[in-house]
Amino acid sequence: MNTKYIDLIDQTYYFPQEEFNLDGEFLQFHGIPLNDLVEKYGSPLKFTYLPKISQNINLAKKWFASAIDKHGYKGKYHYCYCTKSSHFNHVLNEVLNNEVHIETSSAFDINIVEKLKKSGKIKNNTYVICNGFKREQYIENIGRLINEGHQNCIPIIDNYEELDLLSDVINDDFQVGIRIASEEEPKFEFYTSRLGIGYKNIVPFYENQIKDNDKVELKMLHFFINTGIRDNSYYWNELLKCLKVYVRLRKICPSLDSLNIGGGFPIKNSLAFDYDYQYMIDEIINQINIACKEADVPVPNIFTEFGSFTVGESGGAIYEILYQKQQNDREKWNMIDSSFITTLPDTWAINKRFILLPINRWKDEYERVLLGGLTCDSDDYYNSEQNMNAIYLPKFKRDRPLYIGFFNTGAYQETIGGFGGLQHCLIPQPKHILIDRDANGELTYELFSDQQTADDLLGILGYNGSEQASKKTKKKVTLDQE
Template sequence: MNTKYIDLINQTFDFPQEEFKLEEKTLQFHDVDLMELVEQYGAPLKFSYLPQISNNINKAKGWFAKAIKENKYKGKYNYCYCTKSSHFKHVLNEALKNDIHIETSSAFDIDIVESLKKEGKINNDTYVISNGFKRAQYVTNLARLINGGHQNCIPIIDNYEEIDLLSQEIEGKFNVGIRIASEEEPKFEFYTSRLGIGYKNIVPFYKNQIQNNKKVKLKMLHFFINTGIRDNAYYWNELSKCLKVYIALKRICPSLDSLNIGGGFPIKNSLAFDFDYEYMVNEIINQIKLACDEEEVKVPNIFTEFGSFTVGESGGAIYEVLYQKQQNDREKWNMINSSFITTLPDTWAINKRFIMLPVNRWHDSYERVLLGGLTCDSDDYYNSEQHMNAIYLPKYNKDKPLYIGFFNIGAYQETIGGFGGLQHCLIPSPKHILIDKDADGNITTELFSEQQKSEDLLKILGYAD
């Protein structure tokens, strides 16, 4: 009988996969021996496999280059990294190795931009696409950057007041973009995004505030939808509406030369994940070209702002199963030595699912379980996988420690979880490891941050100096 965990995986998925394989009966992630990581650093831990950031950037750049060539598209492509996905320096340093640009969303982002400029990581040729609702500090910081010579900083106008606010502080001429307030899918609780300016209002807004304003030049139209880039009728319909606005604007605005299609590439959330990125890129380029050619309008340069796609697949977390509780005849709870609410907040807040696999004991028999976190909150649990309404793991054995990994968690989890701050029930943040490759291709590891100590939390709470 095929009763081992490895049999379950082999019967359910194509395995091994590009990033996952077994070596000496333990799980490898991009050739990183995860049990060795646990033995060296302990668990719980989080890790960032930095080379995957460059891998994904170059995959996307390759897809767009191929689509542009095949469609004889005359515009250029610019890859931007959406910094809000992960602001950490090690992430930006890795991403910026690949001749890319960046997208910002708040005032403090501009401080990071200026720090990167001082270090020579970016320069005045780097596009800084600045989204978000802009008020005093954000406007001041953008003005400082542009007044300092960074003309490739393009504030994306989100509301009707921002042109005036920026004009008051920016000394010379400056470029802007306009964000389209896209219509949301029917399942949303609202019809139109709170971000940007409505489709029907964009041309009048341009005529009223930009067309005769000698200080401001419109360079970019920004299009993004919450559900991201998907091959469905909703996405193609919204893109078509966006292109109609672009064409109408281009007819009266010669300076408009760029279309920003935002972000939203999905990342792998299951071993059964299947998404044809190359097809989607080719079809997007094709649709833009067809629409522009039909109206005899020059095609725009294309910008994207990939955040989760850039950094998500670089991250992982490893926990130890501490104990098993059988609460009734059917449910077994495997208790991990951390908390889902604090370390993987998207699993709790938006019911997001990540790839979950055991690190060891793949050749043991398996059982169906629920996973529980250490907090006293009833919502601190994880109970299903993306591919099935259940979790199966090697059977609990108190004499044989079981370690489990969650993968592709590199986007948003640290910032939403409040890295370095208070955690729910004062469960400490785990240590964080950076994994890289040296010049010879050998795996290297570095401790980025220690697990939080009680003194760290007591200081925040005012109990210690």
């Protein structure tokens, strides 16, 4: 009878896989000896494997180059990274090693762009696509970037007011894009995205505010699908509607030469993950080619904005099972040494699933469990693995520590979780390790941030300065006094 954890995986999936293999009873991820990582740095911990970022960027470039060649496509392809997926310096440094462009979402993104320009990572010919709803600070920062000579900065118009606001702060001529407010999937609680301008209103908007405006040139049409690029009728229907708008605009606007097919590729969330990236890219290029040929207009240059696809599969989190609680006849709760709410907030907020595997003890017998976090919140749990509808792990034993890993967690989790700030129930943020390879292909490790201490959190809460504050004379003022 096959009762070991390794038997369960062999019976359920093809294993080993490209990024996962075993060394004895220990799991490796892209050749990283995870058990050694735990022994060196302890648990809980997070890590980022930087080479995976470049690998995914270059895979997408290869797929698009193949599709463009296959279909004789006359436009160029530009890969953009969505900074909102992970703003960290080590991520942007790795991304920008691959001759790509970036997409921003808010005001402080532009400050990051300026820092990267000073360091030489971003050049004047790097496209900076500025998305999002733009208020005063974002408008001001975009204006400063363009006024200082970054002509490949393209603000994407999200509402009817933004064009005038940008014109007020930008000194010379500038280019813009227009975002299409796509219709959402039927399961959504609303019909149309809150972002962008409706399909029917884009051509009138161009004619009324851009066509005769000598200062503004329309460069790009921006198409974004919230659920990403997927092979379903909803996606293809929205793409065709977008292409109808593009060809109508192109006939009256010669400067329009780019189509941004925003909406990212999915990333691997299960050992059973199956997605044909090359087929999807082939079909997208083919559909654009056909639509433009039928309308007798030039094909656009293609921009994509990949965030999760770029950085998601580079990240992981490792926890120790501290204790097992048998709450009734059926439910066994394995308690981890951290919190899902604070370290993997998408598991709690949007019920997202990541690849979950034990780090050690693969040759032990397994059992069905639930996973609980350390906070006192009833929602701090993780209870089902994608495509298995349950969690199976090696049996809990007090005298044999069990470590588990969540993989492909590199997008959004740190910013949504409030990296460096307060954590729910004051559970400390775990240490974070950066993993790279040197010129000889050998693994290198760097401690990016240590686990939060009590002093870190007390300082944020204002307690560390309370003694000094009490010695000072405080003057209270009312609003009318100010």
